[in-house]
Amino acid sequence: MSDKKDKEAKAGRKGGSGMIIKIGGAVALLGVGGGGVFGLVATGVIGGGKVAVKEDKNPKLIKKGESDPYAPAAKDGDGGKGSEGEGGSEYRTLYFSFAEDFTSNLKGAGTLVQVSIACSTHRDYRVLLWLKKHELAIRSAMLEVLADTREEDVQSPQGKEALQRRLTQAINKVLVEAEGFGGVDAVYFKNFIIQ
Numbered sequence: 001m002s003d004k005k006d007k008e009a010k011a012g013r014k015g016g017s018g019m020i021i022k023i024g025g026a027v028a029l030l031g032v033g034g035g036g037v038f039g040l041v042a043t044g045v046i047g048g049g050k051v052a053v054k055e056d057k058n059p060k061l062i063k064k065g066e067s068d069p070y071a072p073a074a075k076d077g078d079g080g081k082g083s084e085g086e087g088g089s090e091y092r093t094l095y096f097s098f099a100e101d102f103t104s105n106l107k108g109a110g111t112l113v114q115v116s117i118a119c120s121t122h123r124d125y126r127v128l129l130w131l132k133k134h135e136l137a138i139r140s141a142m143l144e145v146l147a148d149t150r151e152e153d154v155q156s157p158q159g160k161e162a163l164q165r166r167l168t169q170a171i172n173k174v175l176v177e178a179e180g181f182g183g184v185d186a187v188y189f190k191n192f193i194i195q
Contacts, residue, residue: 058181059123062092070125091122093185096131098139101191104146111151116191117142119171119184127183131171134178141170151194160189 062068064084084092097118106113121127131138145166153159164187172182 059121059126059183061122062124063090064092066092068092068124070129072125089122093120093122094125094128095120096128097190098135100139102139102142102146104143106146106151106154106194107148109151112195113146113149113154114191114193114195115146115189117167118188118190119168120186120188121183122185123183127175130175130179131184134174137174137178138171141174142167145170154192154194160192164189 059070064086095118098116101114101116103112103114105111119131145163149163149166154163167187168184171184171187175182175184
């Protein structure tokens with residue numbers, strides 16, 4: 001009878017470990033299968049292929065010769081693809097001139113500065129549309145920069161270049177706050193008078 005009990009005990013152990021192996025194998029197969037399905041859905045092979053990609057809606061750099069989808073239709077005689085030079089930057093440059101001059105006191109002096117300002121961008125036409133749309137806020141920010149400038153800071157070419165950089169930053173700050181993106185590359189003085 002002891003032989004019978006030994007055989008039953010051995011059979012019980014074999015059946016128990018066999019069952020664990022079977023359950024472990026099933027779990028492993030489910031894991032591999034689930035991972036495979038996830039991979040196929042994520043890559044768009046199955047499940048409609050719709051992968052959520054956030055579209056970049058910021059103005060894009062426009063190379064010379066490329067068309068700008070936001071630019072107004074060209075009038076006859078306005079030039080076309082061949083009107084851009086071949087040298088310099090590989091990107092097209094658009095300019096915006098502020099209609100009115102800027103007049104401000106300079107910091108710490110009874111001196112006035114009167115400047116006529118333009119700016120440029122290598123990005124699409126939306127930047128120019130935003131400059132026009134937010135011109136009042138931009139003018140205010142630029143006047144603050146001018147009022148925070150000392151007379152001795154604008155007496156040298158280096159001082160004027162620093163002022164141009166500060167004005168560029170002020171414009172881009174307003175555009176970022178209003179539109180989520182700046183886009184102005186440089187500011188230019190068309191007129192610069194200190195009185």
